[in-house]
Amino acid sequence: MTIKMSAKNVNVFYGTKQAITDVSIDVDQDEVTAFIGPSGCGKSTFLRTLNRMNDTVASAKVTGDIRLDGEDIYAPSMDVVQLRARVGMVFQKPNPFPKSIFENVAYGPRIHGLAANKTDLAEVVEKSLKRAGLWEEVKDRLSESGTALSGGQQQRLCIARAIAVDPEVILMDEPCSALDPIATARIEELIHELKGRYAIVIVTHNMQQAARVSQRTAFFHLGTLVEYGNTSDIFTNPRQERTKDYITGRYG
Numbered sequence: 001m002t003i004k005m006s007a008k009n010v011n012v013f014y015g016t017k018q019a020i021t022d023v024s025i026d027v028d029q030d031e032v033t034a035f036i037g038p039s040g041c042g043k044s045t046f047l048r049t050l051n052r053m054n055d056t057v058a059s060a061k062v063t064g065d066i067r068l069d070g071e072d073i074y075a076p077s078m079d080v081v082q083l084r085a086r087v088g089m090v091f092q093k094p095n096p097f098p099k100s101i102f103e104n105v106a107y108g109p110r111i112h113g114l115a116a117n118k119t120d121l122a123e124v125v126e127k128s129l130k131r132a133g134l135w136e137e138v139k140d141r142l143s144e145s146g147t148a149l150s151g152g153q154q155q156r157l158c159i160a161r162a163i164a165v166d167p168e169v170i171l172m173d174e175p176c177s178a179l180d181p182i183a184t185a186r187i188e189e190l191i192h193e194l195k196g197r198y199a200i201v202i203v204t205h206n207m208q209q210a211a212r213v214s215q216r217t218a219f220f221h222l223g224t225l226v227e228y229g230n231t232s233d234i235f236t237n238p239r240q241e242r243t244k245d246y247i248t249g250r251y252g
């Protein structure tokens with residue numbers, strides 16, 4: 001295992017309420033990691049600690065140690081804008097900007113100074129849309145609004161937008177929950193294609209999806225990490241009773 005991100009003894013509080021208790025986990029560079037668990041167990045909260053999205057919630061407080069390639073992402077010297085480019089995020093509901101398809105993808109590389117000129121920028125946009133599996137569908141209408149695309153296309157546009165700034169890690173928070181089965185299958189295929197190039201962490205409610213897309217699975221319950229291991233072991237031979245109860249549908 002090549003560790004890309006490492007979290008140690010992480011706690012998250014919303015005001016006085018503790019949402020995550022003492023979670024330690026390593027995220028593999030080359031594999032897809034799934035976070036599963038019943039509603040409210042803290043999957044999204046923990047995911048958001050990995051690129052400091054919790055900073056945007058006034059009541060949220062994070063303690064513990066989280067590292068990206070060994071670098072403390074909560075260090076005062078860490079540039080959070082830069083961090084969120086390195087650790088990109090795709091949300092539950094596709095959220096393209098109300099701008100053209102081209103601009104949705106070009107925005108990040110432009111503000112991060114990743115393209116020297118217009119030609120360069122157009123290349124980055126094309127490469128990102130290709131990598132997100134959307135290019136063929138949109139290449140003739142790049143100036144149309146991103147919000148006019150179908151839900152599944154919008155989600156792939158959001159993935160292209162994350163890819164455009166050349167991230168190292170992509171966090172996906174239930175990326176298919178607003179999509180139909182065909183659009184969902186397309187995103188799952190895409191996750192397979194992106195694996196290896198980016199470390200990927202996906203939160204999902206859907207255990208079949210976790211089993212299909214991930215190689216590592218973390219099971220959360222009541223704000224704690226109950227079990228973390230190879231996806232095949234978690235689903236066929238869990239060590240913890242609570243994991244077994246969850247995957248056999250006894251609760252959740």
Ligand SMILES: Nc1ncnc2c1ncn2[C@@H]1O[C@H](COP(=O)(O)OP(=O)(O)OP(=O)(O)O)[C@@H](O)[C@H]1O
Nearest residue numbers: 014019037038039040041042043044045046057059
């Ligand atoms: N902004 C917030 N302010 C206060 N409490 C919050 C906030 N966000 C989440 N929580 C609480 O933290 C706990 C964990 O929530 P979180 O959304 O991380 O769980 P989850 O496992 O992702 O759930 P779901 O699958 O339903 O999205 C819950 O009790 C939730 O009510």
